[in-house]
Amino acid sequence: MNEPAAREEKLELGVELLAHLEHEELALPDAIDRIETVTTSPSLTREILDAAEKRGVIERENARLRVQRGGTYVNYESQVTQREGEFECRRCGTTITTGHFVKLDAGELGPFGSSCIRKVTGRDGDGGGSNAGDSGT
Template identity: 60%
Template sequence: MTDDRARERAHEDDRVALALDLLAALEHDDLPLSAVVDRIETVTTDPTLVRTILDEAELRGIIERDEGRVRMQRGGFVRFERHVVTREGDFDCLRCGASLSTGHFLQLDTGELGPFGSSCVRKVLGRD
């Protein structure tokens, strides 16, 4: 494997791990598949990688898929005070693309995900 391909594979592995962490932290018990894909797309929009993430999440027991619905099998909980940090700057929301002067970043075990706007971070986590 070439160095470039090895780096690309490591980056894909990091995105899978981050997306799995995000799915494990969702506060919903049950979501439509499209809503779960919406959350995964904050990590990657590569359709092959999205499928890999869904398959891996099911294999690891994080989710269960059934007829277009996804049930969360392990509920996590993100404490805003501890797991969501804000930074001032010039950002674009990963979810909706809006320009932000304050970015909200999720601190997950496998890394940081963001920036999000204040309403999008709540939506991603299932608070709204």
């Protein structure tokens, strides 16, 4: 059974995703919104946050996170790929025809629609909400 390995892979993906946030500071609910693209397990979400803090990736204060590794945001040219097909956005659940995938050292995360990929990587500025109606086309 590979459940522990899958959990460890998700933990690593979550920590790496936090390390690649676009902005240096983020509200905790927005960080959790991004982590939920990796897992919806509250215990694993907590483990991801704890591991990121222990490794010096983030610093937590009140309901905010500060990313400690500046300049490591997701590079769209080399780390985001697009594939055509029939997908369901991993963040909002919308059916999409173009899936955006983030390549991280810990693995690949996606698919996401065109709006959600910006939210997951922190490129849209607000970090919250859903992209209902994001057709990905």
